[in-house]
Amino acid sequence: MPDETVIDRTRDLSQPLKRLSSDERMKDRSDYLRGTIAEGLLDQITGAVPSSDDVKLMKFHGIYQQDDRDLRDERRRQKLEPAYQFMIRVRLPGGVCTPAQWLKLDALARAHGGETLRITTRQTFQFHWVLKDRLRPIIQGLHETLLDTVAACGDDSRGVMCTADPQSSRYHAEVAALAKRVSDHVIPKTRAYHEIWYGSERIGTSKAEEPFYGRTYLPRKFKIGFALPPSNDIDVYAQDLGLIAIADEEQLIGFNVAIGGGMGRTDQAPETYPRLASVIGFVPVDSVITCVDAVMAVQRDYGDRQNRQRARFKYTIDDKGLNWVKVEIERRMGFVFEDARAFQFTSNGDSYGWNATPDGRYHRTLVIENGRLDLKLLDALRDVARVHQGTFRLTANQNLIVAGVEADKRAGIDAILAEHLPNIGQVSAIRRSAIACVALPTCGLAMAESERYLPSLLSKIEAILAEHGLSDDPITIRMSGCPNGCSRPYIAEIGLTGRAPGKYNLYFGGGFHGERLNRMVRENVGEATILKVLADALARYARERLPEERFGDFTIRAGIVREVTEGRFFND
Known part of the structure; x- marks a missing residue:
């Protein structure tokens, strides 16, 4: 279809009109995200949604069309269509879930x-391996x-995050409720x-x-998150809009506002880069929606x-x-930001155990490796949900909190977990801080393994840590199967992003509290090189570190990598 200019009436028409990309034109003609999705779901000839436009539009409905890449080559040889299936992502503001849910x-x-x-x-x-005729039963269920799954994907505001740990602040419930209100x-x-x-x-x-959105919605996805210091478990600086809670001794008074975070980048495209959000001021609680x-x-x-490569905020x-x-935001709000208030982050991980x-209640955080709930875990947690009277809370580190437990109910929950998962608490320090994206075989963007590979790589890294007396040292490590960075690898002390099967970029130097980007130390290397570089760096860390010095800080001080002061210099 030829280029055409589309006027979106929600936009500031004093600005010059631009020629829109094909995705923008697709959104414009979609009839507000309807497209021909309903008709495509009825097509029984294929396991896919036939229209490529509908495949993109379904993301706004929280659904990705995928196929089993483990079977792709064999099915091609047999002249069969790919083994199509779908991923469904739930909208769950702040990660709060009731036992009934x-x-x-x-x-x-x-x-x-x-x-x-x-x-x-x-x-x-996320649900995976969903066939087309099972989409409606899941969404209706x-x-x-x-x-629901509204806006869990697509060019709109994605699911709103909130610090998960209920012990983090006596204002946690108030901020979590506000996160839900913002999401809605x-x-x-x-x-x-x-x-x-x-x-x-x-x-x-x-x-x-x-x-608000008009016919063409946002240029790309937009991520919002609420953080409650001293915990930065949601990686607030990785959000397009981060809201950092500020309280005095009596009440929650407002939020520092941070804008412009984002992890995505494209290999061999230096004009793309991750960026940490910049704090621009403070707003009181009653001005958050504005x-x-x-x-x-x-x-x-x-x-x-x-x-689209440069369409993020x-x-x-x-x-x-x-x-x-900042000035343009203030003009639209109708008031100026107050000066940002002092705050401090001291952790970005989860607190484990009870x-x-x-x-006066209790919660127990369970380590769920890479967030994958297999049948064994599902069985255990189903039994917990049948007796639990509080809530479940999902963490940004892919773990699970059984929250709001009365003191006399703790033993019962422990007994259920011990029956199904006798070793659930026996997890090394580095596994507790590890995050991986799904990657192969389902993600269409993945260039290398992530979820399926990281556990075995961690076993080899654990041996290196043990050799140097570092087994109990928390070091953040994150792996993504491609450079898009869904697992937020660019702010990890050790980051890995896939380049090809078995090949990764290796990064060092991220801030332990999510406050600094890392930098590439090796490009497009395999496991042997990754382990050799890690072994050398960790050996030096064990010998030369200062008291309380984090691994990411050490790699910069020791000259292993240069500090990245802002996103624009990430690829230098």
């Missing part, structure tokens, strides 16, 4: 999702417990989701169907709609200038 998720995974669930790095669940506020308002998945009738109206609207509107109106900020963007919460 857990039991429904469990039942749906067993019936339609290959008897597995996955906890993501953004505090939600979620609806029965007030869950920023999702698309189109009725397309209800019509396609719930069978609702289309209702005629003279009101704008998308009063601030969120203003920040998203600036990205909506000024984000790059021609080049971080590039808008670097192209326009941070101060320009811990007390400010309300």
Whole structure:
């Protein structure tokens, strides 16, 4: 189709109109995310959704079309279409889930999702291995417990994160509730989701169907997260919009606002890079929604709609200038930011075992390796959910908190877990801080293994750590199967991103609390080189480190890597 200019009436029409990319034109003609998805679901000739436009539109509905890449070559040889299946991502603000919701998720995974669930790095669940005719049963089943998949993917505001640990602050409940309110506020308002998945009738109206997003939504995905110092478990600096809670001795008073974080980059494209969010000021609690609207509107109106590689908010900020963007946000809010308040992060991991919460209850954090809930874990946690009277909380480190437990109920939960998972608490320090994306065989973007490979690589790294007396030292390590960085590898002390089967870029120097980007130390190398470079660096760390010095800090001080002071210099 030839280039054409599309006017989005929600946009600032005083700005020059731009030629839009093919994805922008696709969104414009989608009839507010309807496309021909409903018709494609009825096509029984293929396991896929036939229209490539609908494949993209379904992301706004929380669904990715994929295929089993382990079978791809063999099926091609047999002249069969790929083994198509779908991934469904749930919208779960702050990662909070009730026992009733857990039991429904469990039942749906067993019936339609290959008897597995996955906890993501953004505090939600993903179903994998879902066949096309099972999409509606899952989405309608979620609806029965007030869950949905709206905007879990797509060019809109993704799931809103919130510090998971209930003991982190006596204001945790208030901030978690605000995260839920923001999530409900920023999702698309189109009725397309209800019509396609719930069978609702289309209702005629003279009101704008998308009063904020308009016909073309955002240029790319937009991520929001709430952090409660001293915990930076959500990696607030990796968010497009990070809100850092500030409280005095009596109450929650507001949030420091950080903008422009994002992990994605493209290999061999130096104009793309990860970026950490910049703190630009403070807003009181009652101005948070106004601030969120203003920040998203600036990205909506000024984000790059021609080049999707540079369409994230971080590039808008670097192209326009941070101060320009700040002033424009203030203009749209109708007031200026107050000066940012002092805060400090002292951790970005999870607290394991039993811990007390400010309300006198208890929670237990369980390590779920790479977030994968296999049948053994599902069995154990189903039994817990049947007796649990609190909540489950998913962490950004892909772990699970059984929260809100009365003191006299702890032993019962421990007994259930011990019966099913006798070794669940026996996890090394480095495994506790490890994160991996799904990668092969389902992710279409993956260039190398991640979830399936990291556990075996960690076993070899554990041997190196033990040799140098470092087994109990927490070191953050994250692996992604491609450079898009879903596991946030670019802020890990040790980061790995896939380049080809068995080949990775290796990064050192990230901040332990998520406050600094790392830098590449080896490009496109295999396991032998990765282990050799790690062994040399860890041996030096054991010999030469200062008291309390983190591994990432050491690699910079020792000259192993140069410090990255801001995202634009990541590829230098």
